Ligand code: SF4
């Protein structure tokens with residue numbers, strides 16, 4: 325176990341809303357608020373204490389942040405008014421940019437490799453393509469299996485005109501500018517982190 | 521006629537998963553005299569999971585572009601979203617633009633690459649806020665020509681219209697507005713202890729088995745309290761509760777077959793709209809309990 329004294333400082337400066345962690349009084353209200361809490365190895369309260377204790381690897385390699393459903397229970401309950409949802413998202417993103425997140429963590433994989441790619445490819449969500457990429461990320465066999473499990477639902481969606489039978493969607497008109505805008509935003513974000 | 525700038529979001533597009541919400545909301549607006557002016561060429565807001573691939577600035581640039589287009593095309597008219605996740609993402613972005621000058625500056629530098637700019641000042645509102653604040657309960661009740669008397673409904677509020685901003689100052693732990701909407705149509709709101717429990721949200725896609733357990737508890741609570749249908753204001757909730765019922769039945773040994781509707785569908789039907797107007801033909805689990813009012 326390594327204790328990394330620069331870790332807390334990095335999180336305060338580089339992770340979204342990370343500086344708020346200083347304000348946590350360890351009351352544990354947030355820990356009882358996560359819908360999937362049975363699957364968090366460390367609650368938000370514990371993660372914040374681990375940041376302060378310099379447990380870089382334990383925090384960044386953890387699956388915990390990726391269990392957040394964005395339910396905002398914690399935010400409205402925290403007596404110190406920490407924006408916990410965003411701190412947890414910030415830690416997940418920081419783990420991702422540091423290359424520490426497990427590439428196979430299911431929510432990381434869905435959010436980064438499937439969802440973000442899907443929306444930036446055209447400017448909008450293509451639900452049919454999103455579903456296909458999600459199902460086929462583990463190969464054809466696994467994809468067909470998952471497709472079969474959901475076959476009745478997919479047919480129901482098609483029949484009620486709530487799923488586009490054509491999986492490819494066109495780009496938004498301003499796609500060129502949209503892409504340049506995102507590239508510039510990404511560049512500024514990096515500068516922000518390096519400056520910090 | 522009241523006019524608003526409109527952000528439908530990807531799930532409300534033609535042939536998308538919330539087409540039933542979109543179609544019933546359009547009918548609702550026709551009856552109320554609301555004109556929704558859609559932002560031309562809007563892009564996805566990335567909902568609550570954009571943080572992972574997009575970080576802060578690229579994620580917020582998505583909503584900033586929509587605000588910039590809205591301002592350019594429609595001025596500072598209130599922007600109405602119908603999806604809980606879109607409303608939340610846009611409100612959060614706008615709040616940071618208006619309170620953090622360096623975020624506003626950086627986002628405008630990014631927007632300039634697309635020939636756009638945004639200086640704040642557009643208020644983002646959820647459709648339910650428009651109904652409650654700009655029309656009011658009496659006006660909503662006055663439209664009822666076919667009261668849904670005797671229909672037992674569970675009002676599932678979920679998370680994102682409720683937290684962190686809330687609707688019209690309602691309680692976070694026991695919000696009343698959805699039950700009031702049910703009662704406004706003449707139907708009965710059943711007690712529903714799980715009304716603000718989370719269904720798993722976007723994690724239904726990545727952690728399906730774990731999220732199904734959450735959704736099962738919500739469905740069970742509604743059924744145990746005698747609900748014939750569940751209504752919700754959120755398209756993610758709607759999808760999770762409706763489309764995964766089959767899988768939940770198969771994997772968790774239940775036997776659910778309860779229709780999951782939008783508040784807008786109840787309003788349209790009780791206001792004399794047809795089955796079609798209320799988009800009730802677009803339910804994967806048919807809305808049989810409503811047949812007696814059609
Ligand atoms: S609820 Fe707030 S103060 Fe309490 S442990 Fe969680 S983050 Fe810290």
Ligand code: SF4
Nearest residue numbers: 358392393395396398
């Ligand atoms: S928003 Fe995330 S961290 Fe907060 S209670 Fe919900 S799951 Fe837990």
Ligand code: SF4
Nearest residue numbers: 529530564565566567
């Ligand atoms: S809520 Fe989802 S589908 Fe709707 S615009 Fe936002 S990201 Fe796209």
Ligand code: SF4
Nearest residue numbers: 678679680721756757
């Ligand atoms: S209940 Fe689920 S889908 Fe609905 S807002 Fe909450 S997390 Fe999102």
